[in-house]
Amino acid sequence: MSTPDPTPRRPLDAASSxxxxxxxxxxxxxxxDQGWADPRRLHHEARRARMLLDNAREAAAEALDVRxxxxxxxxxxxxxxxxxxxxxxxxxxRTSPAVAHSAVEHxxxxxxxxxxxxxxxxxxxxPTGEVLATAVAEALASAPAPAGVxxxxxxxxxxxxxxxxxxxxxxxxxxxxxxxxxxxxxxLPLPRGWAAAAxxxxxxxxxxxxxxxxxxxxxxxxxxxxxxxxxxxxACGFENVPAALAAAAALQAMVQERQETAARQHALVDRIxxxxxxxxxxxxxxxxxRRLPHLVTFSCLYLDGESLVxxxxxxGFGVASGSACTSSTLTPSHVLAAMGALTHGxxxxxxxxxxxxxDVEAFLEALPEVVDELRGRITW
Numbered sequence: 001m002s003t004p005d006p007t008p009r010r011p012l013d014a015a016s017s018x019x020x021x022x023x024x025x026x027x028x029x030x031x032x033d034q035g036w037a038d039p040r041r042l043h044h045e046a047r048r049a050r051m052l053l054d055n056a057r058e059a060a061a062e063a064l065d066v067r068x069x070x071x072x073x074x075x076x077x078x079x080x081x082x083x084x085x086x087x088x089x090x091x092x093x094r095t096s097p098a099v100a101h102s103a104v105e106h107x108x109x110x111x112x113x114x115x116x117x118x119x120x121x122x123x124x125x126x127p128t129g130e131v132l133a134t135a136v137a138e139a140l141a142s143a144p145a146p147a148g149v150x151x152x153x154x155x156x157x158x159x160x161x162x163x164x165x166x167x168x169x170x171x172x173x174x175x176x177x178x179x180x181x182x183x184x185x186x187x188l189p190l191p192r193g194w195a196a197a198a199x200x201x202x203x204x205x206x207x208x209x210x211x212x213x214x215x216x217x218x219x220x221x222x223x224x225x226x227x228x229x230x231x232x233x234x235a236c237g238f239e240n241v242p243a244a245l246a247a248a249a250a251l252q253a254m255v256q257e258r259q260e261t262a263a264r265q266h267a268l269v270d271r272i273x274x275x276x277x278x279x280x281x282x283x284x285x286x287x288x289x290r291r292l293p294h295l296v297t298f299s300c301l302y303l304d305g306e307s308l309v310x311x312x313x314x315x316g317f318g319v320a321s322g323s324a325c326t327s328s329t330l331t332p333s334h335v336l337a338a339m340g341a342l343t344h345g346x347x348x349x350x351x352x353x354x355x356x357x358x359d360v361e362a363f364l365e366a367l368p369e370v371v372d373e374l375r376g377r378i379t380w
Contacts, residue, residue: 010359011318014203015157015183015295015350021205024250028207028242035241040230049241056241059248060212063255064190072213072234073244077182077200080211081108083234084196085151085178086224087215089116092148092176100139100175101151102131102163103338109151109180110334119145123152128287129159129339133167140175153180154191158335158348159286160295162188169193176219185212186254187262187292195219204254205353206247210240257353262293265351268360269296272349275364279371285341294351299342303374308347311370317363320348 011019020028031052037043039050053073061068074080089099099113100121113120121143123135131152140147150172155162162184169177169192176195186204190197196219201210213234215221221234228236254261273296277284281301300308305321312319322333332343349363 007314007316009316009318010355010362011352012349012355012359012363013318013320014352014355015348016320017202017208018205018352019354020207020246021250021253021353023253024206024246027249028246031242031245035245038238039241052245053239053241056245056248059245059252063248063252064185064214066190066214067217070214070217072215072232073239073247074211074213074235075209075237075240077198077203077211078108080198080200080213081106081180081182082112083213083224084198084215084221085109085112085149086116087221087234088149088176088178088196088219089118090222090224091220093118096146096148096175098143098145098147099149099151100136100143100147102153104129104131104156104158104161104335105151105153106157106180106182107334109153109178113151118148119143121147125338127339127341129156129161129285129335130287130290131163131168133164133171136168137171140172147175149178150175151178151180153183154197155181155184155188155292156286156335157183158333159297159339160292161287162290162292165191166193183295184292186251187258187294190214196221201243201247201250204247204251206250207243210243210247212247254353261353265293265355268351268355268357269294269349271360272296272364273298276367279368282371283342285336285339285346295348296350297336297346297348299336300345300347300371301342302378303345303371305344305346307374308345308370311374312347312363312366315366315370317366320350321346 035049035052037045037049039053057071058068061071097118102123121139123139152168179194179197181197182200185199195216197214199212202208273284276298284298309321336343
């Protein structure tokens with residue numbers, strides 16, 4: 001009989017997924033018995049499911065200060081990204097085929113842009129990973145073809161840098177702006193200037209398998225994929241009504257708790273940034289001020305991310321390395337490369353809502369020991 005591992009677990013990878021919020025768990029359990037029917041049908045159970053889906057849409061809209069008819073629940077954040085970006089592009093493709101995007105966009109945006117087969121325009125970023133409005137203007141002006149859509153994320157998934165989306169939208173003029181807000185929804189207010197935006201439920205404490213697509217009223221958007229006969233033309237397939245309702249409940253709760261949570265997490269991340277920067281040959285990346293409250297990334301010279309993740313995990317700390325979108329394969333980060341930062345030996349630490357000061361102090365006690373131990377194994 002195996003002996004249980006006494007090492008306490010301290011997950012520090014909220015950038016990938018936040019544990020289910022208690023409010024979402026409560027709503028999901030109740031909705032499973034009430035929202036199982038197809039909301040397209042006309043019988044009593046279906047009408048009840050339709051009412052719950054409408055309630056979920058209205059709750060999400062209220063939390064984000066948007067219109068309810070601008071909200072669509074999708075099967076994932078990636079699905080919402082693809083539908084949002086490609087739907088804007090589809091309308092203008094004939095006259096303005098180019099797709100412009102920042103160099104630090106999530107791979108879901110980059111893959112969708114490449115999938116079009118049309119010219120791509122990449123907007124460079126500063127050493128802190130920021131997308132400047134001047135860089136957007138220059139990239140659009142020098143594009144090989146007129147741009148039909150511009151993609152600028154609200155905040156970076158890997159380094160936490162927050163972008164001035166409204167300024168990018170202003171210089172873009174009549175080029176519609178798609179905003180990947182998966183990293184920031186619930187944690188920061190939704191920025192202004194978007195024509196379409198996307199979010200991901202499991203990143204704000206809702207259930208996995210629910211994405212959020214926002215299409216601004218009056219924006220020119222067309223379904224880029226085979227159509228469906230759902231009530232919402234932007235959706236495809238049978239909506240998971242209970243999960244959508246739980247996602248909306250978690251979003252509302254996260255927004256209500258945002259100010260207190262952000263203040264606490266900002267202070268904890270400042271502590272991590274300071275301690276990591278004090279270690280020999282360690283580079284902390286991303287903007288130190290204009291950043292997500294819960295996330296920090298740093299790179300350790302001479303080490304590889306896999307060893308750092310494995311050794312820290314052995315000590316009970318679940319952290320990430322590599323590109324935010326391919327961290328399971330530890331692919332070198334295109335975000336760090338675009339910033340001119342080290343792309344090896346990097347760690348991404350992101351705090352869950354339940355992460356405590358004791359968790360952070362335990363991590364900071366283990367970190368220098370792990371770095372020294374791994375560097376001590378190197379044969380110079």
